Amino acid sequence: MYDFLYHKPSTVSEAVALLADPEVRPISGGQTLLPALKHRLDRPSALVDLSGIAELRGIRRQGDRIVIGAMTRHAEIQRDPSLNAAIPALARMAGLLGDPQVRNRGTMGGSLANNDPAADYPSAALALGATLVTDRRRIEADDYFLGMFTTALEPGELLTAIEFPVPEKAGYAKMRNPASRYVMTGVFVARGPMGVRVVVNGAGPGVFRQAEMEAALSANWSPEAVASIRQSSDGLNGDIHGSAEYRAHLVTVMAKRAVLDAG
Amino acid sequence: MPSVSLTVNGQPHSVEVEGRTLLVELLREKLRLTGTHVGCDTSQCGACVVHIDGESVKACTILAVQADGGSVTTIEGLASPDGGLHPMQEAFREYHALQCGFCTPGMVMSAIDLVEKHPQGMSEHEIREGLEGNLCRCTGYHNIVKAIAAAQEVMHGRRDTLAPAEA
Secondary structure: OOEEEOOOOOOOHHHHHHHHOOOOOEEEEOOOHHHHHHHOOOOOEEEEEEHHHHHOOOOOEEEEEEEEEOOOEHHHHOOOHHHHHHHHHHHHHOOOOHHHHHHHOEHHHHHHHOOOOOOOHHHHHOOOOOEEEOOOOEEEHHHHHHEEEEEEOOOOOEEEEEEOOOOOOOEEEEEEOOOOOOEEEEEEEEOOOEEEEEEEEEOOOOOOOOOHHHHHHOOOHHHHHHHOOOOOOOOOOOOOOOOOOHHHHHHHHHHHOOOOOOO | OOOEEEOOEEEEEEEEEOOOEHHHHHHHHHOOOOOOOOOOOOHHHHHEEEOOOOOEEEHHHEEEHHHOOOOOEEEOOOOOOOOOOOHHHHHHHHHEEEEOOOOOOHHHHHHHHHHHOOOOOOHHHHHHOOOOOOOOOOOOHHHHHHHHHHHHHHHHOOOOOOOOOOO
């Protein structure tokens, strides 16, 4: 790892001022960034540690929405009573990320800003119709995820919170790689104010909605409704862990399990 | 160079580090606490697990500066000053929960956090799931799981002493 300067601001405005320099990167939990820096995949001149900014942390209910601060750690999300009552599928998802030690450090904002194709939260954010709040604007999840490791965030723009409308039902299922435990294919299903949504993560270069399954579940919310729908393998990821055809097959299997998980 | 002030096993320290210095490097190379191991350096194996403010974390994937102001506990900080072992250490010995011992410090630190987070007690399955972040290439985990199951009874006060392992 190349050396860098280190800053630990206590307010969002201080952090954003530091991040105006294009060679400066924010660090949240560091569970993805530090391994990347060890591999010298990036060479920031300075890191801005966001963990000293109290307003970025915590979970609160605000009317019909749950607001999660970007620096809230997976373990806190997993255990939060208000989230477990309102969107239990999201709390369960947090409990299936990484391992306990990664969950004690990694944050929701870090994951959503990184937008790894194998990340979990992007499918929840898109399926639940989340709003991603930054230091300067509000971005709907529909406009936020732009493909592999790419989001609508501008250089220096800081994700501060994620707002989730409380759904009627939501469920998630994923197949993990048996060794790395990264997602091979996951499906998040939700029914709520934004209608029925079925979102696939892990299988393609970014999260995507499965329109045929959404239509089927709108008419009949049951695992059987999606059981005969086949996902095309066009554009899906194929690698040493599994072919695009295998991942396409998993979309149907995980969709059935996600509906069962939602109940 | 940034300076880090932290408490390690109850002792306050103030150390000059580089921005890029990892917590595990601070512990092993500056403080000479070599009980915390580095197995993979890629946050997968868990040999480097320590506690910061009571939470288990992988010390190879935290910068030393990120631990500034924190209270760190390493494997060296578990036994009492008179040498009496922590119940989890005692259980690892009693149940022969190791062979080469390389993963053991991280296993013990993860296991303590795991037991503390589950005051209602854990089944064998839950213990195995809870060890997801720690790899052992010798034991097949079998005796590690047995040791943790036994230690939780003592840590939660349901037994005064460790249940002896079967001969």
